[in-house]
Amino acid sequence: xxxxxxxxxxxVAGVWRRRRLALIVAWAxxxxxWFVVLLLPNVYEASARVFVTTRTPLRPMLRGIAVDDxxxxxxxxxxxxxxxxxxxxxxxxxxxxxxxxxxxxxxxAAVASLRKSIVIEVRGRQPDRPELDDSGLYAxxxxxxxxxxxxxxxxxxxxxxxxxxxxxxxEGTDEAQKFLRQQIKEYETRLSEAEARLAEFKKNNxxxxxxxxxxxxxxxxxxxxxxxxxxxxxxxxLSRRSELRRQLSxxxxxxxxxxxxxxxxxxxxxxxxxxxxxxxxxxxxLLLRFTEKHPEVIALRGTIAxxxxxxxxxxxxxxxxxxxxxxxxxxxxxPVFQNIQVQLNQADVEIxxxxxxxxxxxxxxxxxxxxxxxxxxxEQELARLNRDYGVTKSQYEAxxxxxxxxxxxxxxxxxxxxxxxVMEPPKASSSPVWPNRPLLVLASLLIGPILxxxxxxxxxxxxxxxxxxxxxxxxTQLPVLGAISALKRESDAVLQRAAARRYVIAGAAxxxxxxxxxxxxxxxxxxxxx
Numbered sequence: 068x069x070x071x072x073x074x075x076x077x078x079v080a081g082v083w084r085r086r087r088l089a090l091i092v093a094w095a096x097x098x099x100x101w102f103v104v105l106l107l108p109n110v111y112e113a114s115a116r117v118f119v120t121t122r123t124p125l126r127p128m129l130r131g132i133a134v135d136d137x138x139x140x141x142x143x144x145x146x147x148x149x150x151x152x153x154x155x156x157x158x159x160x161x162x163x164x165x166x167x168x169x170x171x172x173x174x175x176a177a178v179a180s181l182r183k184s185i186v187i188e189v190r191g192r193q194p195d196r197p198e199l200d201d202s203g204l205y206a207x208x209x210x211x212x213x214x215x216x217x218x219x220x221x222x223x224x225x226x227x228x229x230x231x232x233x234x235x236x237x238e239g240t241d242e243a244q245k246f247l248r249q250q251i252k253e254y255e256t257r258l259s260e261a262e263a264r265l266a267e268f269k270k271n272n273x274x275x276x277x278x279x280x281x282x283x284x285x286x287x288x289x290x291x292x293x294x295x296x297x298x299x300x301x302x303x304x305l306s307r308r309s310e311l312r313r314q315l316s317x318x319x320x321x322x323x324x325x326x327x328x329x330x331x332x333x334x335x336x337x338x339x340x341x342x343x344x345x346x347x348x349x350x351x352x353l354l355l356r357f358t359e360k361h362p363e364v365i366a367l368r369g370t371i372a373x374x375x376x377x378x379x380x381x382x383x384x385x386x387x388x389x390x391x392x393x394x395x396x397x398x399x400x401x402p403v404f405q406n407i408q409v410q411l412n413q414a415d416v417e418i419x420x421x422x423x424x425x426x427x428x429x430x431x432x433x434x435x436x437x438x439x440x441x442x443x444x445x446e447q448e449l450a451r452l453n454r455d456y457g458v459t460k461s462q463y464e465a466x467x468x469x470x471x472x473x474x475x476x477x478x479x480x481x482x483x484x485x486x487x488x489v490m491e492p493p494k495a496s497s498s499p500v501w502p503n504r505p506l507l508v509l510a511s512l513l514i515g516p517i518l519x520x521x522x523x524x525x526x527x528x529x530x531x532x533x534x535x536x537x538x539x540x541x542x543t544q545l546p547v548l549g550a551i552s553a554l555k556r557e558s559d560a561v562l563q564r565a566a567a568r569r570y571v572i573a574g575a576a577x578x579x580x581x582x583x584x585x586x587x588x589x590x591x592x593x594x595x596x597x
Contacts, residue, residue, distance in 0.1 A: 081527030082520055090573050093519035097577060100511030101584050107507075109499035113217035114208040115225045116491040146187055146205075149227060155181050158227075162219045184210045185224065204490065214495050221493040247470040254463040261456040268452055272445045287432065294428035301421040308414040315407045342405070343374040362419030370412050504588035512581035516574075 082089060148154060155178045159165050164181065168174050190204040207224050211217040350367050357364055540547045 078524060078527065081532065082523040084532070085523035085526055086570055088526065089516070089519035089523040090570060090577075091519070092522045093515040094573075094577055095515075096518050097511050097515035097581060100515065101508055101581070101588075104502065104504050104507045104511065104588060107502045107504070108212045110210050110212055110501040111214040111217045111495045112208055112210045112500040113214075113221040113493055113495035114206060114491065115221050115489070115493040116204055116206045117225060117228070118204050118488040118490050120203075120488075146189075146228075148231060149187065149224060150182055150185065152178055154227060158220060158223050161223055162216055164216070164220075181220075185220075210500065214497075218493050218495050221495075225489070225493060244470060247466055251463065251466045251470060254459060254466060258456075258459050258463050261452070261459050265449075265452045265456055268449065272449075287436075290428050290431045294425060294432065297421050297424045297428060301418065301425060304414055304418045304421055308411065308418060311407055311411040311414055315404070315411055343371060343378060346371045346374060362423060363416040366412055366416040366419060505585040508581055508585035508588055512578065512585075515577070 156174065159168075159174070159177050159181060164177060165174070168177055186206075186208045188206045188208075190206060205228065207221055207228070209217050209220045209224070211220065346367060350364065350371065353361065353364050353367060359365075537547075
């Protein structure tokens, strides 16, 4: 520890012996630094802040009916465009920053310097809430030696930012609408061609186009099922008719009745007449629903004719009188016989109807089997045409909807769906942001003496001296037999104290000059640069 302290004291003594050189170096460095600080040009910073948002009262009302613009991406593109070479060249020329520009290289340098001095920051973004990331506070700043030019450049950048954003929205909307109109026109032509092809195909293949009943195979299966059902029902009806005929053959048409004076004849006549009248009434009802060729109408007409014949025969027999007239008058119609007769007539009608249905089903089946080679191909081609028409129509309707959305978005943009609020107009402070002359002067006041001490220490290392016998013994590794001390006179002490005072005064003067220069450095710069 003592050895280290001794070395430090040795170096201190060496610097003290060269204190005049250290002081001269400190004064020279500080003077040069102060001169340089005084000549440094002022740099002013102008800034502006604008708040951009789409969270306006109009936006929720347009959700779903207008196109959702990606404002963040658009603003990022505008921000990048502001720092592009064409934009910066325009700013350079507009604000007279091209003084001394005589070549392309000079312009490149001016643009590079301008780009380096412009700072665009985005504040207020919320990365954890992307749905709110369409708003932000954009801060634009620029530094220049001229306060007015710095403000002018920031104002130009702010105007370009606002104009390019709105112009970009308008140009994007116009381009989108132009593209949609072209596509709609093309799809209108394609849709008309598809409709014409579909109509022509239906006209050329009339009768083979599937309708509500389904396609070809569905209709064929339906007709075959109908034929099978009709044949089954016909077999049941024939069996029923045979049974009715058997029952009718075993039943008697008349049964003995009550005789009376004229009452029996009128009753017999009334019974046949009543059945005929009922049959005629039923015929009128059937004619309201069916034509004359309907099987039930034909069968009922036959029944009516038979009843008329029986009525005529009975009336003729009664009018002649005779042997059998009394027996006829004493007979009355058998209700069981009449009921079986009615059921038999209904069975005949049903059989005729089923035979007609079977004939019709067979005709349809034959017709369908006749086109078995062409109908599936027709249906396949029809399905293809319908599919093409449907796709074209859906695309056309989607494009029309998008065009309407684009128009609504354009109108909304004009009405203010995006809001720009200039929170801070372009301005610059009256004091420069650089250089900080007082701080630089004080820093040079600290660095100058340090460099002076280092110079003195370096000379001491180049030309070392020994300040004590112990240091000499340690360095030479030789024993020191003795040391002769200097004999100082009273006048020498006075001279040393005077010299020390001079050094102290010179150092204090350096500090005072530095403090005074720091206080008046800005004033001196304004005197030089105005």
